[in-house]
Amino acid sequence: xxxxxxxxxxxxxxxxxxxxxxxxxxxxxxxxxxxxxxxxxxxxxxxxxxxxxxxxxxxxxxxxxxxxxxxxxxxxxxxxxxxxxxxxxxxxxxxxxxxxxxxxxxxxxxxxxxxxxxxxxxxxxxxxxxxxxxxxxxxxxxxxxxxxxxxxxxxxxxxxxxxxxxxxxxxxxxxxxxxxxxxxxxxxxxxxxxxxxxxxxxxxxxxxxxxxxxxxxxxxxxxxxxxxxxxxxxxxxxxxxxxxxxxxxxxxxxxxxxxxxxxxxxxxxxxxxxxxxxxxxxxxxxxxxxxxxxxxxxxxxxxxxx
Numbered sequence: 001x002x003x004x005x006x007x008x009x010x011x012x013x014x015x016x017x018x019x020x021x022x023x024x025x026x027x028x029x030x031x032x033x034x035x036x037x038x039x040x041x042x043x044x045x046x047x048x049x050x051x052x053x054x055x056x057x058x059x060x061x062x063x064x065x066x067x068x069x070x071x072x073x074x075x076x077x078x079x080x081x082x083x084x085x086x087x088x089x090x091x092x093x094x095x096x097x098x099x100x101x102x103x104x105x106x107x108x109x110x111x112x113x114x115x116x117x118x119x120x121x122x123x124x125x126x127x128x129x130x131x132x133x134x135x136x137x138x139x140x141x142x143x144x145x146x147x148x149x150x151x152x153x154x155x156x157x158x159x160x161x162x163x164x165x166x167x168x169x170x171x172x173x174x175x176x177x178x179x180x181x182x183x184x185x186x187x188x189x190x191x192x193x194x195x196x197x198x199x200x201x202x203x204x205x206x207x208x209x210x211x212x213x214x215x216x217x218x219x220x221x222x223x224x225x226x227x228x229x230x231x232x233x234x235x236x237x238x239x240x241x242x243x244x245x246x247x248x249x250x251x252x253x254x255x256x257x258x259x260x261x262x263x264x265x266x267x268x269x270x271x272x273x274x275x276x277x278x279x280x281x282x283x284x285x286x287x288x289x290x291x292x293x294x295x296x297x298x299x300x301x302x303x304x305x306x
Contacts, residue, residue, distance in 0.1 A: 022036070022120065022124045022126075022159070023035070023036045023041060023120075023124055023125060023126035023157045023158070023159055024036070024120070024126070025118045025120075025126060025128070028043070029047070030045065030046060030047035030049065031043055031044050031045045031046040031047060032044045032046060032116070032118070032128065034126060034128075034157055036124075036159055036160060039065070039069060040063070040065045040069070041065055041157060041165070042061050042063070042064045042065065042086075042157065042167070043061065043062060043063055043064075044060075044061055044128060044130075044155070045057070045058050045059065045060050045061070045062060045084075045085075046058060046059075046113045046116065046130075047113075048110070048111075049075075051076050051081060054081070055076065055081050055082050055106050056106065056110065057082075057084055057087075057106055057111075058111055058112075058113060059087075059111045059113060059130070059132050059151070059153075060084045060085050060086060060087035061073070061085045061086040061087070061155075062074070062075040062084055062085025062086070062197075063075075063085070064085060064086055064289075064291065065291075066232060066233065066239055066291055066293060067160060067163055067164065067165060067239065067291060067292060067293035068233050068237060068239065068293050070232060070233045070234055070237075070239075071199070072198055072199060072232060072241060072291065073085040073086060073196065073197055073198055073199065074197050074198070074199055075197070077197060077262070079262040079263070080197075080262070080263060080264070082104065082105050082106050083195070083197040083263070083264050084197060085196075085197055086195070086196050086197075086289070087194075087195055087197070088169075088171055088193055088194045088195065088285070089103040089104040089106075089192075089193075089195070090103050090104060090182040090183060090184060090192050090193065091103070091104040091105065091183065091184055091185045091186070091191060091192065092181070092182060092183035092184065092186070092274055093109070093134075093136070093149075093180075093181075093182055094179075094180065094181045094182075094183075094274065095139065095148060095177050095179060095180050096177075096178075096179045097179075098138070099138075100136045100138040100139045100148065101134075101136040101138060101139075103134070103182075104184075104185070104191060104192070108136045108137050108138050109134070109135075109136060110134075110135050110136070111132050111133065111134055111135070111151075112132065112133045112135065112147075113130055113131070113132050114131050114132065114133055115130065115131040116128065116129070116130050116131075117129040117130075123159070124158075124159040125156060125157065125158050125159065126156075126157045127154060127155070127156050127157075128154070128155045128157070129152070129153070129154050129155075130151075130152070130153050130154075130155075131150065131151070131152050132150070132151040132152075132153070133147035133149070133150055133151075134147060134148060134149040134150075134151065135147055135148070136148065139177075146176075147176050148175070148176050148177045148180060149173060149174070149175055149176055149177075149180060149277065150173075150174050150176055151171065151172065151173055152172045152174075152282070153169065153170065153171045153172065154168075154169075154170040155167065155168070155169055156168040156170075163292050163293045163294050163296070164290050164291065164292035164293075164296060164304070165290070165291045165292075166288060166289070166290055166304060167288065167289045167291070168286070168287075168288045169194070169285075169286065169287045169288065169289075170284065170285075170286050171194075171284070171285045171286075171287075172282040172283070172284050172285075173277055173282055173283045173284075173285075174277065174278065174279065174280075174281075174282040174283075175277040175278060175279045176279065177279070178279060179276075180276070180277045180279075181274040181275060181276045181277060182270075182274065182275055182277060183270060183271075183272065183273055183274035183275060184268060184269075184270060184271050184272050184273070185272060186272055187272060188217070188218045188219075188272070189217070189218060189219065189257055189268075189272070190219060190255070190257070190268050190270075190271030190272035190273075191257060191266055191268065192266070192268050192269055192270060192271060192272075193254075193266065193267055193268055193269040193270075193285065194243075194266070194267045194269070194285065194287045195264040195265065195266040195267070196228075196241060196243060196264060196265050196289070197263075197264040198228060198241060198264075198265060199232065200228075200230070200259075200260065200261055200262075201230035201231040201232055202230075202231075203230045203231055204228065204229070204230040204260055204261075205228075205229055205230060206222075206226055206227070206228055206258050207226070207227040207229065207298070208222030208223070208224075208225060208226050208227070209222065209223055209224055209225065209298065209302075210222070210223075213226065213256075213258065215258035215259055215260055216258075219255035219256060219257055219268055219271065220255065220256050220257075220258060221253065221255060221256070222253070222256055223253040224244065224245055224247070224253060224305075225242055225243060225244045225245065225301060225305065226242070226243050226256055226258065226265065227240060227241075227242045227296065227301065228240050228241050228242070228243070228265060229295075229296075233293070237293065237294075238293070238294055238295060239291075239292055239293040239294060240292060240296075241289055241290065241291055241292075242288075242289065242290035242292070242296065242301055242305075243265060243267060243287065243288075243289060244287060244288040244289070244290070244305050245267050245287060246285075246286035246287060246288070248284075248286055249269065249285055249286055249287075250269070250270075250275070250283070250285075251269055251270060254267050254268060254269045255267075255268045255271060256268065267287060269285065288305065290304055290305070
């Protein structure tokens with residue numbers, strides 16, 4: 001075991017017995033790049049990033065690369081500048097009946113990554129653990145911004161297996177102030193929670209356990225997962241991303257907000273209502289992505305996610 005300090009953040013590296021396909025970490029100026037056999041896998045944005053001083057954000061994944069090396073995600077898209085790669089955010093943040101920010105639209109909202117832990121596991125798997133404090137200009141004590149929520153997240157990045165790779169997310173939220181709650185957009189859509197801003201091909205289609213899903217203005221239902229597929233490669237090669245809603249999640253099966261163009265794909269929790277965050281028992285949300293090239297069958301998805 002080796003403890004490193006990188007830019008004031010401690011990084012724990014545990015070396016296991018690994019094969020040739022080890023997912024590795026490379027510290028960059030503003031985040032962490034994960035690679036496998038010299039090929040890019042994903043980038044975790046650790047330091048705040050903005051566009052002309054606006055929409056400052058961190059604590060998300062972009063780029064996410066596909067199996068064939070193509071970038072699958074977008075950041076600062078012109079149609080929705082606040083959307084960013086693979087992220088999790090909520091429109092409503094309340095403390096004692098006072099609205100203190102909007103993490104989705106990035107209004108009176110900031111995050112600070114205070115600790116990072118990287119573990120290299122047997123079998124080539126990489127685990128990234130982060131601690132992130134949420135703050136707001138509207139929540140101060142003695143004139144100073146103080147954290148009101150602490151997020152502890154774990155990302156498990158598995159080596160490529162044939163034509164696919166699995167990435168698991170465990171997002172744990174605990175309040176640092178009493179009477180704190182979070183929620184989605186206050187409309188019929190209820191944008192909230194885990195999202196992927198994916199580059200969408202013209203032939204994009206959505207498939208769930210029950211077959212083809214047609215996106216609607218409001219939320220739609222698909223128990224467990226949504227497979228977003230199409231010509232995602234540089235040369236119109238087929239592939240996609242499967243978004244998985246873990247059965248252990250509150251409100252399972254969660255509703256989905258799906259869009260064929262110019263938007264993210266969202267496993268909406270808790271929707272347009274609010275959900276209390278305890279100071280003692282964390283809210284734990286679990287999701288997975290299957291990034292794949294070519295085609296993937298319903299049977300294979302169920303086997304992988306089992």
